[in-house]
Amino acid sequence: MQVKPLEGKVALVTGAGRGIGREIALRLARDGATVVAHYSNSKAGADQTVREIETAGGRAVAYQADIAKRADVAAMFEQIDRHPGRIDIVVNNSGVQAGGGLGDLRDEDIDYVFGVNVLGPLYIASEAAKRLPDGGRIINFGSTLGKYPVPGSGLYSAAKCAVQSFTESWARELGARNITVNTVIPGATSPGMMDASPEYRGYFENASPFKRIGRADEIASVVAFLASPEASWVSGTHIMANGAANT
Numbered sequence: 480m481q482v483k484p485l486e487g488k489v490a491l492v493t494g495a496g497r498g499i500g501r502e503i504a505l506r507l508a509r510d511g512a513t514v515v516a517h518y519s520n521s522k523a524g525a526d527q528t529v530r531e532i533e534t535a536g537g538r539a540v541a542y543q544a545d546i547a548k549r550a551d552v553a554a555m556f557e558q559i560d561r562h563p564g565r566i567d568i569v570v571n572n573s574g575v576q577a578g579g580g581l582g583d584l585r586d587e588d589i590d591y592v593f594g595v596n597v598l599g600p601l602y603i604a605s606e607a608a609k610r611l612p613d614g615g616r617i618i619n620f621g622s623t624l625g626k627y628p629v630p631g632s633g634l635y636s637a638a639k640c641a642v643q644s645f646t647e648s649w650a651r652e653l654g655a656r657n658i659t660v661n662t663v664i665p666g667a668t669s670p671g672m673m674d675a676s677p678e679y680r681g682y683f684e685n686a687s688p689f690k691r692i693g694r695a696d697e698i699a700s701v702v703a704f705l706a707s708p709e710a711s712w713v714s715g716t717h718i719m720a721n722g723a724a725n726t
Contacts, residue, residue, distance in 0.1 A: 483511030494573035496524025502695035508537035547594030571600040596638035650715030659714035666721025687722035
């Protein structure tokens with residue numbers, strides 16, 4: 480019988496209703512984890528993720544929360560406390576992009592981008608830190624736009640850089656409990672945000688020597704490694720998964 484590396488573990492994946500989040504949820508379930516599929520507005524998508532996992536013989540549940548609101552996050556973790564009753568792995572995948580040129584900056588865009596991309600991972604990790612057992616995992620998500628920002632991406636790029644700072648600080652804080660904290664930094668990926676910007680697809684394809692953009696399942700494979708026992712000595716790192724693209 481094949482031994483699954485995450486058998487007996489419970490993994491929370493934020494933004495699991497579509498794109499990279501769905502692929503991560505499916506992959507962790509295949510590796511044996513019970514998946515908590517978080518969603519904000521995409522209930523139908525999260526329900527579909529749960530159905531796919533259950534159809535394949537796995538275990539999953541979908542819970543809703545606006546992760547930019549601390550009370551919502553606390554309520555979701557109370558649901559997790561009741562069922563499935565524990566948490567071992569946290570994947571802070573949720574991310575949004577808004578805004579544009581500096582001269583057109585709007586307060587609602589600042590609140591939206593920093594709320595989901597910065598406060599969201601912070602609130603999730605804060606609740607998780609009270610519950611994770613020794614040997615737990617926190618996997619954050621950055622973006623290559625943090626390293627290679629393009630015009631109009633200032634809010635999003637800055638938010639993703641903040642997440643990398645979280646990773647380095649939390650890795651040192653939680654390391655005494657053998658909890659690892661790392662960042663996955665995808666480049667242009669499909670399905671994902673790239674699907675909303677087809678006009679940029681050729682630009683990002685040509686930025687990689689592979690002459691293509693990434694697949695969501697390739698990003699999920701990096702997450703699966705970091706969630707596994709094999710990654711016990713990997714912490715405080717930022718793993719670039721962008722096909723050696725120069726932007």
